[in-house]
Amino acid sequence: MKNKKEMKNWLEEFKLNHPLVIAGPCSAETEEQVLKIAHDLKDTDVSVYRAGIWKPRTRPGMFEGVGAIGLKWLQKAKKETGLLIATEVANASHVKLALEYDVDILWIGARSTVSPFIVQEIADALNGTDKIVLVKNPVNPDLSLWLGGVERLYSANIKKLGVIHRGFSTYEKSKYRNNPEWQLPIELQNRFPDLPLICDPSHIAGRRDILQEISQTALDLNFDGLMIETHTDPDNAWSDAAQQITPKTLVEMMQELKTRKVTNKEADYNNKLNTLRTQIDVIDHGLLETLGKRMSVAIKIGGLKKQKNVAVLQTKRWNEILGKMILEGEQKGLSEEFVLRMFKAIHQESINHQEKVINSK
Ligand code: PEP
Ligand code: MN
Numbered sequence: 001m002k003n004k005k006e007m008k009n010w011l012e013e014f015k016l017n018h019p020l021v022i023a024g025p026c027s028a029e030t031e032e033q034v035l036k037i038a039h040d041l042k043d044t045d046v047s048v049y050r051a052g053i054w055k056p057r058t059r060p061g062m063f064e065g066v067g068a069i070g071l072k073w074l075q076k077a078k079k080e081t082g083l084l085i086a087t088e089v090a091n092a093s094h095v096k097l098a099l100e101y102d103v104d105i106l107w108i109g110a111r112s113t114v115s116p117f118i119v120q121e122i123a124d125a126l127n128g129t130d131k132i133v134l135v136k137n138p139v140n141p142d143l144s145l146w147l148g149g150v151e152r153l154y155s156a157n158i159k160k161l162g163v164i165h166r167g168f169s170t171y172e173k174s175k176y177r178n179n180p181e182w183q184l185p186i187e188l189q190n191r192f193p194d195l196p197l198i199c200d201p202s203h204i205a206g207r208r209d210i211l212q213e214i215s216q217t218a219l220d221l222n223f224d225g226l227m228i229e230t231h232t233d234p235d236n237a238w239s240d241a242a243q244q245i246t247p248k249t250l251v252e253m254m255q256e257l258k259t260r261k262v263t264n265k266e267a268d269y270n271n272k273l274n275t276l277r278t279q280i281d282v283i284d285h286g287l288l289e290t291l292g293k294r295m296s297v298a299i300k301i302g303g304l305k306k307q308k309n310v311a312v313l314q315t316k317r318w319n320e321i322l323g324k325m326i327l328e329g330e331q332k333g334l335s336e337e338f339v340l341r342m343f344k345a346i347h348q349e350s351i352n353h354q355e356k357v358i359n360s361k
Contacts, residue, residue, distance in 0.1 A: 008194045010132050010160035011224055014047060018259050020198065020225030022086060022105075023250055024050035026240040027063065028070035037232050038077035040247035045254050048105055049074070049083040050227060054094055055239055056111045063238045071101035078104075086134075090118065095125035107134040108149060110166055110203075114138040119149045123156035132160040134198065141168040141181050143188060150195065162196035163188065164227060165218070167204035177206020177243070180214065182282040186221060197222075202229040202243045211245065212253050219259055220278040222271065228253075291346065295353050302354030318347065 014020060023041055028034050028051040038049050053070035055063060074085045086105035089095050090112045098106055106126070112118045113136055126133065135149040150161055165185040167178025189197055199218035201211045215226055231237045234244035245253070305311070322343060329339035 006159050007161050007192075008196055011162070011196045016047065018045055018254075019219060019223065020048070020196075021046045021254065022048040022050050022198070022225065022227040023230040023247075024086075025052075025231045025237060026202075026229045026244060027052045027055055027238050028066050028073055029238050030066075031073045031076070033232070034070070034073040034077055035080065037230060037247065038081045038083060040232060041230065041250075042081040042083065044247065044251050046250075047084060048086050049077055049081070050086045050229075052239070053087050054090060056088075056090060056109050057239075068097050071097060071103065074103065075101050089122060092121050092125040095122055099126075099129060099131070103131075105132040105134060107164060108136060110136045110139045113146060113149045114140065116145075116148060116152070119152045123152045123158065126153070126158055127156040129158070130160065131158065132162070133158050134162045134164050136164040136166050136200070137168065137184070139169045139178075141179075141184055143184050146184075146188070147192075162198055162224070164198045164200050165204075165223070166200040175210065176204055178204050180204050180217075182217065182221065182279075183286070185223075186279050186282070189222070196224045198225040198227055199223045200227040202227070202240070206240075206243050208234070208243060208245055208249075211243075212256060215253065215257055217278065217282075219257060220274060221282075222275040291349075294346070295350060298350035299353050299357055302357030305354065306358045313351065 011020060021044075023044075023046045025033065025037055034051055037051075041049060051070065051074060053065050053067060053074075055065035057064055071087070074087065077083065078085045084104040086107060087098060087103050088109045089098055089106045090109060095106065106122075108119060108122060112122070119135075133153050135146065135153070138145045138149075146163065150163060153161055163185075165180070167176060168181050168184075170179045172179075185197060185199075188195070199215065201214035201218065204214050205211050211228065215228070218226065228250055229240060229244045230247055230250050231244040232246060234246060235241055237244050322340065325343055326336050326339050330336065
């Protein structure tokens with residue numbers, strides 16, 4: 001897939017002076033709920049109303065969506081509010097129904113993007129239509145699989161495309177429901193600057209209190225839009241209750257978010273600079289996290305050495321590590337002097353930690 005300018009055209013047709021905002025409940029529950037939330041989102045920054053009709057649930061027995069009836073409710077919401085409507089499709093019959101009810105934007109969920117068969121089935125069912133299709137990242141951090149989904153649609157003549165970054169599952173515990181791994185959308189953006197990129201902070205966070213900071217990072221990284229789950233009674237939502245916010249909170253959050261409008265050359269320069277600086281911040285944060293992990297492994301080694309009464313400093317092993325790192329560093333354009341200085345500092349910090357363990361009672 002080449003970087004096709006036409007991919008961004010649909011977004012430009014919106015003529016927004018702010019990021020594209022897609023909001024609405026995780027799931028359509030009742031006609032009344034769908035209409036109420038849509039009316040509360042009318043006359044805000046929201047342009048697209050979302051609601052899941054078919055819900056891919058991790059475990060069976062959970063609420064799996066109201067099904068096709070929800071499309072009627074969405075259509076009514078569109079008629080009454082003028083908002084465009086969006087829903088998730090996961091097979092050809094979903095696509096057929098969504099087309100019948102003239103859903104404006106269809107998205108492919110994270111659990112579907114992982115399967116080339118499903119994405120192909122959806123792409124074939126959409127061939128010949130001019131729908132906007134957004135591809136969520138696969139649950140696992142695999143950029144090729146994500147791009148592969150976009151390519152399958154592009155080859156089926158779907159040209160109004162975009163991607164949604166909703167974070168990635170990890171086994172490790174973290175403050176996120178789905179780890180953002182910002183380096184993936186950053187790389188995607190560097191490779192395809194004209195592919196509209198939308199952040200879904202709701203599924204990244206899994207909780208309300210960090211939605212704002214995730215959304216701000218996304219805007220600082222020059223994302224084109226946000227998809228935020230919104231419900232009039234979040235605590236009693238039938239799915240994803242912990243992460244949904246009320247329309248009122250969404251409006252407040254949007255007011256707090258700093259968005260950058262590109263109006264002239266100076267602003268364009270600042271915008272690019274800010275995006276790059278945020279990329280550096282994300283990378284630095286990752287560096288610290290990695291160093292922290294390295295120290296906890298060093299501490300474990302300290303514990304073992306203490307049991308065996310072995311000296312902390314193992315010169316032979318240390319020289320081997322250094323030699324390897326200098327070679328690897330060279331391949332990445334890092335000078336020998338820098339690699340030496342950096343690893344000496346890291347090594348010293350490890351020794352300090354290990355000595356603390358060994359000297360503890
Ligand atoms: C959703 O948007 O409600 C959803 C199910 O998202 P994801 O595919 O990102 O889990
Ligand atoms: Mn959800």
